[in-house]
Amino acid sequence: MSLNPTPQDSSTETPESPKFNLTPREARAKWREALRSDQYKQTKGTLARKLVTKTEEGETTDVAYCCLGLATLLFGQLEPEHNMKLVDTAHGMAFCDDNSDRYQHCTSLPAIVRKWLGLEGAFGSCSYDVSAPYLQNTAYLVPGVGQDGKKYTSLSSLNDGAQYTFKEIADFLEKSEELDNGLIVVK
DSSP states (O other): OOSSOOOOOGGGOBTTBOOOSSOHHHHHHHHHHHHHSSOSEEOSSSSEEEEEEEETTEEEEEEEEOHHHHHHHHHHHHOGGGOOEEEEETTEEEEEOSSSOOOOBSSSOOHHHHHHHTOOTTTTEEEEOTTOTTOOOGGGGOSEEOTTSOEEEEHHHHHHTSOOOHHHHHHHHHHTOOEETTEEEOO
16 A cells, blocks of 8 residues: 555546545644644543533533544544534434434444545554554553564554553554555554
């Protein structure tokens, strides 16, 4: 997979190759920027969660995101023609990516967002070098070794299990900018 794919001609667009405004490298840069912005609250275990705070003045409502939920939110903002939106359902917050309010994505990264970011796996699967000095809390970073001998984890494991902050996830992504077969490779 190329880090700098050429823009696709809309006449050759298929469901497997949607047209995007940003390249995967540009999309990941916007994602890292948002993760570092202090503009978004972080949650675990779901893409998005409604937060209701009661005060003497009344209630305030906010939304918190996991790192993959924030990527999905950005996709909806930066690629509006794909109609990804966050909806409040009876079961909680969810993303839907069609013209209905039928929710589809509560805990895993939608396939179209994975393509936009150039990632593999619904939970942001990635390989890494466990000896990298910037990795912290490595107990959550070693859930398995692939057939290729590399160690694998997921971005959702960093967010939920290792409890990386958004800024730490942005640093991890920045140090992982080189892709190998669609998987983030940390050098």
